[in-house]
Every structure is written in C-alpha cells, then in structure tokens.
Amino acid sequence: MSSLKEKLNNGSFVLTGEIGPPKGTDIEKHLEKAELIKDKVVAVNVTDLQSAILRAGSLATCHLLQQRGIEPVYQLTCRDRNRLALQSDLLSAWILGIKNVLCLTGDHTSLGDHPEAKPVFDFDSVHLLKASSILNSGKDLTGHDLDGSPNFFQGAVVSPGADPIEPQIIKMKKKVAAGAKFFQTQAVFDVEQFGEFVNKVNGLQVPIIAGIVILKSAGMASYMNEKVAGINVPDGLIKEMKNTEKSDIKKKAVEIAARLTRQVKPFCQGVHLMTLGWEELIPDIIEQAEIS
Amino acid sequence: MIRSITQLKSEEEIDRLLEGLMRVFIVGCGTCVTLTHTGGEPEVTAMNESLSKKGKLITGQTVVPVACDNLTSDMLGEFGPQMDQSDALLIMTCAFGVQTIARQLKKMVVPALDTLFIGKETGPGEFNEVCIQCGTCIIGETGGICPVTSCHKGLVNGPCGGTDNGKCEIDRRKDCVWTMIYNRLLDLGRLDSMRIIQPPRNHLGEPTPGKMILPEA
Numbered sequence: 358m359s360s361l362k363e364k365l366n367n368g369s370f371v372l373t374g375e376i377g378p379p380k381g382t383d384i385e386k387h388l389e390k391a392e393l394i395k396d397k398v399v400a401v402n403v404t405d406l407q408s409a410i411l412r413a414g415s416l417a418t419c420h421l422l423q424q425r426g427i428e429p430v431y432q433l434t435c436r437d438r439n440r441l442a443l444q445s446d447l448l449s450a451w452i453l454g455i456k457n458v459l460c461l462t463g464d465h466t467s468l469g470d471h472p473e474a475k476p477v478f479d480f481d482s483v484h485l486l487k488a489s490s491i492l493n494s495g496k497d498l499t500g501h502d503l504d505g506s507p508n509f510f511q512g513a514v515v516s517p518g519a520d521p522i523e524p525q526i527i528k529m530k531k532k533v534a535a536g537a538k539f540f541q542t543q544a545v546f547d548v549e550q551f552g553e554f555v556n557k558v559n560g561l562q563v564p565i566i567a568g569i570v571i572l573k574s575a576g577m578a579s580y581m582n583e584k585v586a587g588i589n590v591p592d593g594l595i596k597e598m599k600n601t602e603k604s605d606i607k608k609k610a611v612e613i614a615a616r617l618t619r620q621v622k623p624f625c626q627g628v629h630l631m632t633l634g635w636e637e638l639i640p641d642i643i644e645q646a647e648i649s
Numbered sequence: 650m651i652r653s654i655t656q657l658k659s660e661e662e663i664d665r666l667l668e669g670l671m672r673v674f675i676v677g678c679g680t681c682v683t684l685t686h687t688g689g690e691p692e693v694t695a696m697n698e699s700l701s702k703k704g705k706l707i708t709g710q711t712v713v714p715v716a717c718d719n720l721t722s723d724m725l726g727e728f729g730p731q732m733d734q735s736d737a738l739l740i741m742t743c744a745f746g747v748q749t750i751a752r753q754l755k756k757m758v759v760p761a762l763d764t765l766f767i768g769k770e771t772g773p774g775e776f777n778e779v780c781i782q783c784g785t786c787i788i789g790e791t792g793g794i795c796p797v798t799s800c801h802k803g804l805v806n807g808p809c810g811g812t813d814n815g816k817c818e819i820d821r822r823k824d825c826v827w828t829m830i831y832n833r834l835l836d837l838g839r840l841d842s843m844r845i846i847q848p849p850r851n852h853l854g855e856p857t858p859g860k861m862i863l864p865e866a
Contacts, residue, residue: 464811467819468819476801476802478802478803480849481802481805482806519812521831524812524828524831525807527831527840528806528807531806535846543810586818
C-alpha cells in the first residue's frame with residue numbers, strides 16, 4: 358500500500374520532496390539527497406526528463422529509492438512515449454514495487470537540450486490517467502486481459518496561477534474523472550490567489566498538495582516570473598531576497614518556504630517541497646513551518 | 650485559399666545537392682510559392698543569377714502556373730529541349746510540385762525549398778497552419794478551432810500548465826489555442842463541449858502515407 362495514499366486518506370498533512378536523476382550515470386549523490394530527507398517526507402518525486410533535458414530515467418531512479426526504503430512518486434510524461442511505451446512503463450514500475458505515479462503532459466521538446474527531437478504526445482495527461490486506471494482494473498487500453506495488474510495511486514498536476522484559470526479547472530475535473538486521486542500544484546507564491554483557486558475546486562474532494570519551490574535568489578524569482586508559466590512571485594518576496602546578505606540567503610530561503618507552507622496549509626492537504634539541490638534545508642523548513 | 654507554405658533551403662544545402670551537376674534548369678511556380686516569395690519569377694531569376702556566378706550553366710528557367718498540376722504539352726514543347734540539356738532540374742516549388750514534375754520527366758530533380766505546412770495567409774506576410782489532416786476531426790466540439798493543429802502538443806482535452814495570459818510557453822508570439830477555444834465556447838454558451846473527455850487520437854485515421862480511392866458511383 359502506498360504510504361502517500363494512506364496518509365492522505367487518513368487526513369494527515371503530507372510532505373513530499375523531489376529529486377532529479379543525474380545527467381549521466383553518477384547517481385549516488387542524488388540518492389544521498391533523498392536519504393537526507395527520508396525521515397522528513399512521506400514520498401519523494403522523481404522527475405522525468407524535466408524541462409525536456411536529457412537525464413537518466415525516472416523509473417530506474419524510483420527503483421533505487423525503493424531499494425533504500427524511500428517511497429517514490431514516479432513522474433511520467435507523455436512527451437517521449439506513445440501509448441504502448443507508457444502502458445509498458447507503468448507495468449514495469451509496478452513490477453519494481455513503485456506504487457505512486459504522477460501523470461503529466463510534459464514540457465515541450467523544443468524547450469530542452471534536444472530541441473529537434475520528435476515530441477510524441479500520443480496521449481495527453483487525461484489519457485495517461487485513464488490508462489493507469491484501466492491497467493489497475495486488469496485490462497489494457499484496448500480491452501485485453503492483463504496477467505497480473507497494478508494498483509497505482511495516481512496523481513496529476515494543476516497550475517493554480519494560470520490566467521485564465523477556468524480552462525485549467527475544466528481540465529482538472531477531467532483528470533478527476535479519469536482517475537486522479539491527488540493533485541500536486543505548480544509552485545505557489547501568491548497565497549491569496551491559491552486560496553481563491555482552492556475555493557473554486559473544493560467540491561472535487563481530491564487532496565491537493567501545494568507546490569513550494571525554494572527561492573534561491575532574487576534573480577531566480579524574477580526569472581521564474583518572466584519564463585515559467587503560472588508562477589507569480591510577488592514583488593515583496595523578491596525585495597526580501599534582494600535585501601538579504603549573501604551569507605544569510607539559505608536562512609532566508611528557509612524562512613520564506615516555511616512561511617509559505619504555514620500560509621497555504623489551511624487550504625490544502627500537504628506540501629510538495631521542491632528544494633532544487635538544497636534538500637538539506639528541509640528539516641529546518643519543517644521545523645519553522647511548525648509541521649510535525 | 651489553402652496554400653503550401655515553403656522556405657528556401659540554405660545556400661550550403663543547395664550547393665551540396667547540386668554538386669557535380671553543372672547544367673541546371675530552374676522551375677518556379679505561379680501559385681503558393683509566388684505568394685510566399687520563395688519560388689516566383691523574381692526568386693527564380695535571382696537563383697539563376699546566383700548559380701551562374703558560381704559557374705553553373707543555366708540551360709533555362711520557367712515559372713509554371715501550377716506545379717502540382719501535370720505539365721502541359723505546350724510547356725514541355727517550349728522548354729523540353731532546355732530541360733533535356735540539363736543535368737538536373739532545380740525546383741523552386743513545394744514538395745508536391747517537385748514530386749509531380751519528377752513523376753513526369755526522366756530527370757534528376759533537386760528541391761530548392763522545404764515545405765513547412767499547409768496553411769493560410771492570415772495577415773500580410775503572415776502564414777498559419779490550419780489543418781494537419783489528422784483524419785479524425787474534432788473541431789465540432791472545440792468551436793471550430795483545431796487544437797490538434799494549433800496546440801504545440803496537439804492536446805485534445807484542454808491546456809497544459811505551460812499556458813499563461815493566453816499565450817503559449819514555447820513561443821510568446823503564439824496564442825494558446827485552448828484559451829482561444831475556451832473564450833469562443835464561452836461566447837457561444839457551449840462550454841459543456843469542452844468538458845467532454847476526448848479519446849486519444851486514432852492514428853489509423855491518417856495512416857501515412859495517405860491514400861484514398863473514391864468508391865465507384
């Protein structure tokens with residue numbers, strides 16, 4: 358049984374972390390990052406060629422986490438695989454003991470480091486969720502019986518800061534209908550906007566895990582505002598980072614992440630901490646956010 | 650009218666394709682490539698001058714009215730001998746024109762253009778793709794706007810997380826088609842059709858290469 362599912366089902370406020378596989382084969386230091394937070398989070402997401410940049414695979418990395426007693430959330434995108442490969446990888450993941458899967462569309466190939474690659478997108482995220490649900494029921498997508506079937510706890514993503522928000526919500530409802538059991542969100546910085554979003558989707562009765570991205574510098578915040586869709590770092594936060602001495606920047610990063618966590622907590626069922634290599638700060642964030 | 654939208658290949662590529670071919674006959678087209686300024690009279694003449702400077706012998710040039718129609722006997726009569734004298738035909742038309750000409754003449758053909766998409770001139774000098782001929786049209790439920798063509802990911806169930814302020818994350822000059830569809834359906838009072846879960850695309854709907862034979866009447 359997925360611990361993530363168990364905790365969400367019994368109403369605990371969950372904490373999840375995230376690591377990215379290496380660009381290359383030197384995976385040990387990435388696994389060590391996960392070891393650092395092992396006892397602080399219920400599960401660790403592993404990204405799937407995030408930003409369409411070539412890296413080692415999410416599946417193999419999830420397997421290694423599993424071996425170390427860390428529960429993985431297998432991120433799976435529709436960018437690089439057609440429906441045969443997606444279903445096959447889901448079956449493989451279950452065989453390897455992976456219980457949680459996060460179904461994403463995937464960033465477009467043209468944004469990554471192999472921009473001439475063929476973007477697949479045979480499925481969209483709704484189809485992928487549906488396929489996972491169907492595999493769970495013991496069939497494949499075209500109705501053939503499976504010889505042994507998975508029982509994934511499958512999640513999806515949503516961008517609460519997108520403008521307009523209604524098309525996102527329409528798609529979110531489709532994801533629920535297709536079998537999404539939890540949602541992780543794009544990074545939240547504007548808590549008021551996040552609260553309004555949650556009020557609009559409350560009726561769905563599906564747990565929402567708010568995305569918290571650690572701010573490493575004022576420059577990073579401005580960059581995200583300009584380049585990353587759906588992210589809106591308020592000027593106040595950027596100013597706060599700007600006015601912080603370099604030596605205190607990690608302290609400030611912890612303070613902001615903890616504050617955001619505290620602020621979003623009344624609206625959601627957990628937070629997904631994206632610490633971008635600063636995983637060692639997670640214990641401090643948790644302490645300051647006063648989440649046991 | 651729907652058009653074949655083309656772009657001139659790089660000089661290096663054309664030079665490479667013409668390597669060892671000294672005598673060249675150049676063909677342009679009076680239709681789509683004239684509109685896009687990639688293979689009309691001025692471009693064919695400019696190509697003639699440029700290749701001549703590089704030492705090629707241009708045996709002749711012509712701009713046929715519609716290169717994707719069969720060549721007329723008049724045209725073959727007038728330019729036949731010049732084409733015969735050439736080592737290759739450099740075709741400044743879309744790929745349909747190149748293939749139509751290749752089918753009719755026992756001559757080496759060299760395309761000078763890349764065919765980008767089938768589209769429409771939506772503003773002065775602006776061309777947009779309108780249909781990728783997927784064979785499984787869903788625009789009856791998307792307000793007559795095609796997401797399979799106009800979403801970079803071809804998504805059929807709504808926008809991805811890369812949309813913001815009505816624009817697409819991969820090209821801020823491009824509108825997010827799902828925002829357009831949403832606005833249109835909202836205007837028409839038909840938002841319910843956006844709530845339908847569209848199935849994955851049937852790629853048997855457009856087996857490549859496409860072929861259709863009309864049933865006999």
